[in-house]
Amino acid sequence: MTVNALLQPVLYLVLLMLLAWPLGLLMARVYRDDLPAWLRWLAPVERGIYRLCGIDHGQKMSWSRYARAVLTFNLLGLLTVYLLQRIQAGLPFNPQAMANLAPDSAFNTAVSFASNTNWQGYGGETTMSYLTQMLGLTVQNFLSAATGMAVLAALMRSFTQRETDHIGNFWVDMTRSTIYILLPLSLLLAPVLVGQGVVQTFEPYRTIPLLQPVTYDAPAAGADASPVMAQKTATEQVIALGPTASQVAIKQLGTNGGGFFNVNSAHPLENPTPLSNLLELLAILLIPAAQCITFGRFVGDNRQGVAILAAMTIVFVGLLALCVGAEQAGNPLFQKLGLEVSASDHAPGGNMEGKEVRFGIVNSALWATATTAASNGSVNAMHDSFTPLGGLAPMWLMQLGEVIFGGVGSGLYGMIVFALVGVFVSGLMIGRTPEYLGKKVEAFEMKMASVAILVPCLAVLLGSALAVATEVGRAGIANPGVHGFSEILYAFSSAGNNNGSAFAGLSANSPFYNLMLGVAMLLARYWVIIPVLAIAGSLAAKKSIPPSAGTLPTHTPLFVAVLVGTVIVVGALTFLPALALGPIVEHVQMIAGN
Amino acid sequence: MIKELKSALLLLLVMTLLTGGIYPALVTGLARAIFPFQSSGSFLEIRGEPVASALVGQPFSERRYFWGRPSATTPMPYHAASSNGSNLGPLNPALEERIKNRIAELASSDPGQSRPIPVDLVTASASGLDPHISPAAALWQLPRVARERNIPESQLKELLVRHTEERTFGLLGEPRVNVMTLNLAMDRLE
Structure with missing residues (x-):
């Protein structure tokens, strides 16, 4: 391990925390309708939107009404994305004349973007028109993120309210998240990314001559119309372009992760330099980290937010070390073949299959860990080609329920659910009524927390089991042996926790996977949102009790340990058997020399 | 309920215009003005x-x-x-x-x-x-x-x-x- 391999992640985490603090404080003010002076000029825009849409922004919603608004709004967004894909051929801003998408693929992508998953069954530059990318995908990048942030705002608010039946107004929380947080940050980030080389244009793809002609094998129709391989020669290269930077900025900030191009942020026109890589990486975890600070400010005790942030960071650092270590140690095959695999100032070494030279091992592993800790799912390296343990780290981070930073909004509300469970379990151990931040945690909260934790687990495990057990499921596998099982498990872990990254060898653009993964994404998104809002409703209706000698303090290192323990134990108990059949067996096979 | 649906539809429309129209157009305009070389590829x-x-x-x-x-x-x-x-x-x-x-x-x-x-x-x-x-x-x-x-x-x-x-x-x-x-x-x- 080189010094640089240590410095880069440390610098990343330090910058992340430095940026998260002020943003967290700002967000607290935004949701409390206490805008700082330099943002107030946007307030007329906000009021204008309400007037235009006939929204009474003073109206307070009960949790069920809030939930109905979330579902209605998301359903309409989903239908719009579906429709756009089905008729894009006849719409403008389609310079490459992309065809309409098949119903199953369009359904999968619509669910994927509405649920903030951004699983990509399609290849961006080969299927989507510029119009669909902007009006469909970019819009949902904003709105699905804003939905998660709104639900979190409602949950945070419920801790501060006493004996009321309302938790806020979804339209207001959603609109504020978009115009005060997501849009300004995207407008800051996108032009900087362009400066680094991320493309941003409405021009069609460009054809350029190759320096040297290249011959390659391509399938062609044989004599009896059966496919054969024929040698072809190319003298030109077509380079895909498009309005990329605007979509990349929000795809990272909103923990969406859907790439403009097929290979996402591994593409040199989507993530061209180490600096663009650092900025995109920061954007992945920025809002989820900042929301912990927001939470502390909301409940009137910054230490509460710091404790949760600390718990997240501890798990993150552990799995980051595993991922970097495994990828740098590399594949024993490479040593056997006599290759130079050690890291130095002249070469990245390690497992470079499926990685870009400008990122090397460290930034690829750092990205893989960050993107799966958050429910982002963008990639800058191909996870399918990671070493077994290097691939286990991102897979398990998703399976933990996307609460280690997690998605914007969804990560923290998921983590608060785990905190309630942690408090409850601790309460049972010391024989006291469990309470969290002045609110008694009772049977109803525990029931809802169980639903929120178990539904994604079920979606992952049942989905994987069904795919492995059926012919159509196994047909999608690309790699032989246990790695094929890992591909399926990864796909359902990703969809079933709204992440969106993939072991991309799996041919998932089939009716079976489009449908199954679509259902998993819907379950994982809305069967967490509904119980979380129910918890918010229940907490808002409770009295607030002052802490007593019997209260478990929730800002101490002890509580951080309880929280980490709860997340890890649930994640390990649920998924170790499945992981043992996939990456763990594969690792044993690898070190045993196949 | 109908009023809710109407609000949702209108809000989606406004947000689509804002984040799917104005935002990418603004970024494209800025990009072309400041970074003509990079923005075009x-x-x-x-x-x-x-x-x-x-x-x-x-x-x-x-x-x-x-x-x-x-x-x-x-x-x-x-x-x-x-x-x-x-x-x-x-x-x-x-x-x-x-x-x-x-x-x-x-x-x-x-x-x-x-x-x-x-x-x-x-x-x-x-x-x-x-x-x-x-x-x-x-x-x-x-x-x-x-x-x-x-x-x-x-x-x-x-x-x-x-x-x-x-x-x-x-x-x-x-x-x-x-x-x-x-x-x-x-x-x-x-």
Whole structure:
């Protein structure tokens, strides 16, 4: 391990925390309708939107009404994305004349973007028109993120309210998240990314001559119309372009992760330099980290937010070390073949299959860990080609329920659910009524927390089991042996926790996977949102009790340990058997020399 | 309920206009004004004709060029309208076969070269379009290219250094050689 391999992640985490603090404080003010002076000029825009849409922004919603608004709004967004894909051929801003998408693929992508998953069954530059990318995908990048942030705002608010039946107004929380947080940050980030080389244009793809002609094998129709391989020669290269930077900025900030191009942020026109890589990486975890600070400010005790942030960071650092270590140690095959695999100032070494030279091992592993800790799912390296343990780290981070930073909004509300469970379990151990931040945690909260934790687990495990057990499921596998099982498990872990990254060898653009993964994404998104809002409703209706000698303090290192323990134990108990059949067996096979 | 639906529909419409219309248009306008070169794809031009994107690699197999990363795009390598990695798992026999073939090809391109081949020169990039190789991978190819082009190695090395990018701020990313611009520059020497 080189010094640089240590410095880069440390610098990343330090910058992340430095940026998260002020943003967290700002967000607290935004949701409390206490805008700082330099943002107030946007307030007329906000009021204008309400007037235009006939929204009474003073109206307070009960949790069920809030939930109905979330579902209605998301359903309409989903239908719009579906429709756009089905008729894009006849719409403008389609310079490459992309065809309409098949119903199953369009359904999968619509669910994927509405649920903030951004699983990509399609290849961006080969299927989507510029119009669909902007009006469909970019819009949902904003709105699905804003939905998660709104639900979190409602949950945070419920801790501060006493004996009321309302938790806020979804339209207001959603609109504020978009115009005060997501849009300004995207407008800051996108032009900087362009400066680094991320493309941003409405021009069609460009054809350029190759320096040297290249011959390659391509399938062609044989004599009896059966496919054969024929040698072809190319003298030109077509380079895909498009309005990329605007979509990349929000795809990272909103923990969406859907790439403009097929290979996402591994593409040199989507993530061209180490600096663009650092900025995109920061954007992945920025809002989820900042929301912990927001939470502390909301409940009137910054230490509460710091404790949760600390718990997240501890798990993150552990799995980051595993991922970097495994990828740098590399594949024993490479040593056997006599290759130079050690890291130095002249070469990245390690497992470079499926990685870009400008990122090397460290930034690829750092990205893989960050993107799966958050429910982002963008990639800058191909996870399918990671070493077994290097691939286990991102897979398990998703399976933990996307609460280690997690998605914007969804990560923290998921983590608060785990905190309630942690408090409850601790309460049972010391024989006291469990309470969290002045609110008694009772049977109803525990029931809802169980639903929120178990539904994604079920979606992952049942989905994987069904795919492995059926012919159509196994047909999608690309790699032989246990790695094929890992591909399926990864796909359902990703969809079933709204992440969106993939072991991309799996041919998932089939009716079976489009449908199954679509259902998993819907379950994982809305069967967490509904119980979380129910918890918010229940907490808002409770009295607030002052802490007593019997209260478990929730800002101490002890509580951080309880929280980490709860997340890890649930994640390990649920998924170790499945992981043992996939990456763990594969690792044993690898070190045993196949 | 109907009123709720109407609000939802109108809000979606307004937000679509704002985030799907105004926002990308604004970014595009800004980008074109401030970064005309980068925003259009970083195309290098010779006498007004685009010859390459400085960020997107091209396939090289002739011995007088430096070779880039192996590319897994289909059907042609470095297919820049259909980016892809190999997605081969670490134990996939196909991975071993492909790497062995690449090693054999490199070895026969320069039988005198006895140093071990840097791993990035025989493993497929993530995008299939990686314009870079490691400095070690470029140095490995230097004797061959110098011989094929009848340039002294020292002169070629100077050119190589000019196309080498160090870590940003001495810290970020990895040191790398842009094969695309290096090969262009060599052709222009002649």
